[in-house]
Amino acid sequence: MKALVWHATNDVRIERVPDPTILNPRDAIVKVTTTAICGSDLHLLDGYIPTMQAGDILGHEFMGEVVEVGKENTNLRVGDRVVVPFTIACGRCFFCQRQMWSLCDNSNPNAWMAEKVYGYTTSGLFGYSHLTGGYAGGQAQYARVPFADVGPLKVPDSLADEQVLFLSDIFPTGYMAAENCEIQPGDTIAIWGGGPVGQMAIRSAFLLGAERVVAIDDVAERLRLAEEGGAETLNFDDGDIFERLRAMTGGRGPDACIDAVGLEAHGATLDAYVDRAKAAAFLATDRPNALRQAIHACRKGGIVSIPGVYGGFLDKIPFGAAFQKGLTFKMGQTHMMKYMRPLLTRIERGEIDPSFVITHRLPLDAAPEAYKMFRDHKDACIKVVLKPHGETIH
Amino acid sequence: MNSTVNVAGVERWASAIGGAALAAYGVKQLKDRSPAGAALAAAGGALIYRGATGHCHVYGAAGINTAADRDDTRAALSGSRGVNVEEVVTINADADALFAFWRRFDLLPSFMTHLISVTEIDERHSHWVAKAPAGRTVQWHAEIINEVPGELIGWRTLDGADVVSAGSVRFMPAIGGRGTEVRVRLQYNPPAGKVGAALAWLLGHDPAATIREDLRRFKQLMEAGETPTTAGQPRGRQSILNYD
Ligand SMILES: NC(=O)c1ccc[n+]([C@@H]2O[C@H](COP(=O)([O-])OP(=O)(O)OC[C@H]3O[C@@H](n4cnc5c(N)ncnc54)[C@H](O)[C@@H]3O)[C@@H](O)[C@H]2O)c1
Numbered sequence: 001m002k003a004l005v006w007h008a009t010n011d012v013r014i015e016r017v018p019d020p021t022i023l024n025p026r027d028a029i030v031k032v033t034t035t036a037i038c039g040s041d042l043h044l045l046d047g048y049i050p051t052m053q054a055g056d057i058l059g060h061e062f063m064g065e066v067v068e069v070g071k072e073n074t075n076l077r078v079g080d081r082v083v084v085p086f087t088i089a090c091g092r093c094f095f096c097q098r099q100m101w102s103l104c105d106n107s108n109p110n111a112w113m114a115e116k117v118y119g120y121t122t123s124g125l126f127g128y129s130h131l132t133g134g135y136a137g138g139q140a141q142y143a144r145v146p147f148a149d150v151g152p153l154k155v156p157d158s159l160a161d162e163q164v165l166f167l168s169d170i171f172p173t174g175y176m177a178a179e180n181c182e183i184q185p186g187d188t189i190a191i192w193g194g195g196p197v198g199q200m201a202i203r204s205a206f207l208l209g210a211e212r213v214v215a216i217d218d219v220a221e222r223l224r225l226a227e228e229g230g231a232e233t234l235n236f237d238d239g240d241i242f243e244r245l246r247a248m249t250g251g252r253g254p255d256a257c258i259d260a261v262g263l264e265a266h267g268a269t270l271d272a273y274v275d276r277a278k279a280a281a282f283l284a285t286d287r288p289n290a291l292r293q294a295i296h297a298c299r300k301g302g303i304v305s306i307p308g309v310y311g312g313f314l315d316k317i318p319f320g321a322a323f324q325k326g327l328t329f330k331m332g333q334t335h336m337m338k339y340m341r342p343l344l345t346r347i348e349r350g351e352i353d354p355s356f357v358i359t360h361r362l363p364l365d366a367a368p369e370a371y372k373m374f375r376d377h378k379d380a381c382i383k384v385v386l387k388p389h390g391e392t393i394h
Numbered sequence: 395m396n397s398t399v400n401v402a403g404v405e406r407w408a409s410a411i412g413g414a415a416l417a418a419y420g421v422k423q424l425k426d427r428s429p430a431g432a433a434l435a436a437a438g439g440a441l442i443y444r445g446a447t448g449h450c451h452v453y454g455a456a457g458i459n460t461a462a463d464r465d466d467t468r469a470a471l472s473g474s475r476g477v478n479v480e481e482v483v484t485i486n487a488d489a490d491a492l493f494a495f496w497r498r499f500d501l502l503p504s505f506m507t508h509l510i511s512v513t514e515i516d517e518r519h520s521h522w523v524a525k526a527p528a529g530r531t532v533q534w535h536a537e538i539i540n541e542v543p544g545e546l547i548g549w550r551t552l553d554g555a556d557v558v559s560a561g562s563v564r565f566m567p568a569i570g571g572r573g574t575e576v577r578v579r580l581q582y583n584p585p586a587g588k589v590g591a592a593l594a595w596l597l598g599h600d601p602a603a604t605i606r607e608d609l610r611r612f613k614q615l616m617e618a619g620e621t622p623t624t625a626g627q628p629r630g631r632q633s634i635l636n637y638d
């Protein structure tokens with residue numbers, strides 16, 4: 001089959017590789033009909049996530065048709081049309097049973113590695129470094145799905161691939177980010193990052209009852225899409241974010257702040273330049289300047305919700321401000337299986353159509369160029385979906 | 395082995411005079427006998443004391459000692475020369491089910507990857523085959539020396555002068571309905587004899603890590619019914635040459 005393979009920082013290629021096979025009794029093999037590139041993949045492209053190996057197959061947002069089922073998997077049948085969540089979870093451990101799916105005890109074959117870095121292991125993830133298992137991803141024609149009796153969600157034929165694909169990651173991720181804000185009537189939510197995750201967070205915040213949403217980015221088309229979703233927008237190139245948020249909220253500050261940027265934040269502030277220089281010299285691992293702003297801008301007693309990915313050590317986090325203002329922090333990889341079914345229902349009811357975020361539809365072969373276009377915000381790119389088998393009926 | 399020396403008296407005495415004093419005492423006792431032992435004494439008082447008093451340190455790991463040392467590693471794993479390992483994992487299942495699986499010794503190789511087979515000879519005796527360096531195998535007989543259904547299994551190897559290893563596994567309900575804490579203690583004397591050498595090789599430089607991975611696989615099997623793997627999945631070329 002064909003697959004997108006990581007070789008080194010800035011070097012991803014389409015290659016022919018062997019087809020996946022069932023390796024464990026609860027596995028399934030999915031023929032991938034549609035897959036996407038995520039902002040998280042950009043952290044891999046840019047070399048920010050350690051423990052990648054040349055030859056790793058990327059991709060964690062995918063869906064398709066079940067073509068083979070392991071002997072212990074009683075939930076799926078050949079022919080089922082499913083969306084696959086990016087987190088891999090056993091469904092039976094302490095964490096799975098408490099809906100903390102991305103913290104599953106039993107799905108990371110390299111648990112010892114994660115324990116060394118984080119103390120305890122988190123769940124396995126598709127196509128996301130060996131720290132989270134080294135699982136081959138779904139930017140490929142076929143993918144092996146472990147614990148496939150737990151993760152994949154069957155979707156009705158009445159909905160097109162593009163309407164349900166983002167149940168694999170960014171819709172639940174944006175939704176959990178908004179849910180973590182514990183939105184009350186009258187709340188104003190500020191969201192750093194107008195990428196696909198930020199866009200989903202904007203819509204989700206309104207679904208959950210936010211009064212106002214303020215989106216922050218510096219990419220014109222992303223700000224425009226945020227406005228279409230009902231958000232007010234701030235371009236961070238146009239002046240101090242804190243002062244403008246303060247002014248917009250009558251001096252109170254946003255009730256909750258979402259960092260949908262993550263570890264590669266860029267910006268015009270002095271600390272951002274320092275971060276970039278340090279990260280380039282490997283003195284720091286992550287560039288947290290959106291997070292710093294979110295903490296600084298958040299109102300007293302507010303919530304900072306962090307869907308943006310961080311992996312290592314963060315420098316100069318204004319912890320004093322967080323402490324003195326009594327902030328609450330909520331973060332983590334999305335607990336996918338908690339959200340997929342209820343959000344499918346919202347899509348079926350027509351409350352939202354997540355395909356609004358798609359700007360590019362391309363064959364899998366175009367993925368290497370698409371990665372760079374997406375990263376560099378070329379051609380007004382916001383979200384790329386890939387077709388590993390060409391166009392299909394759905 | 396004198397089991398009255400083994401626990402109660404020493405335990406009471408140890409807690410009475412305190413750890414630091416005990417360590418000093420251990421050093422004093424050991425100095426003439428072994429400089430290495432003296433160095434170890436600095437690391438753990440009671441542990442060394444028992445080694446010095448001639449307490450049979452290997453048997454301690456088998457959980458022979460009674461309630462008093464239940465949670466005291468030093469008491470159970472005393473000894474100046476042996477390698478002592480204690481590891482614990484919490485499993486989301488009840489103790490009886492976990493005990494029942496572990497007690498089927500023939501199933502142990504399903505999560506202890508260094509084992510090839512375990513054959514039960516009778517209620518208390520079993521024959522073990524494990525991997526050894528250079529593709530060879532090493533074998534030994536073991537006997538159960540302590541068994542409390544649903545709670546504890548203690549064993550030691552049986553092979554004349556090669557008797558060098560003992561261990562125990564305990565199953566204790568975790569607080570708040572959080573499943574069962576499974577605690578393994580293992581002790582062996584490298585490189586005394588063939589079995590000791592093989593065990594040292596098998597468990598590597600970090601025996602605790604080896605035991606931890608065994609316990610992790612046990613947990614994965616008991617909770618998820620399988621151990622996660624990527625062995626055999628597709629991957630791209632690892633050369634720097636482009637494919638076409
Ligand atoms: N928690 C999860 O489970 C999860 C799931 C998916 C993605 N993510 C993470 O969410 C983040 C966003 O993902 P995405 O797909 O939207 O990526 P993206 O790269 O498309 O979007 C990031 C956006 O942030 C903007 N930005 C950069 N610096 C900024 C700053 N200082 N202030 C405001 N905006 C800034 C960029 O211009 C860009 O539009 C990434 O870190 C990704 O890894 C997390």
Ligand SMILES: [Zn+2]
Nearest residue numbers: 038039040169
């Ligand atoms: Zn993603």
Ligand SMILES: [Zn+2]
Nearest residue numbers: 090093096104
């Ligand atoms: Zn689990």
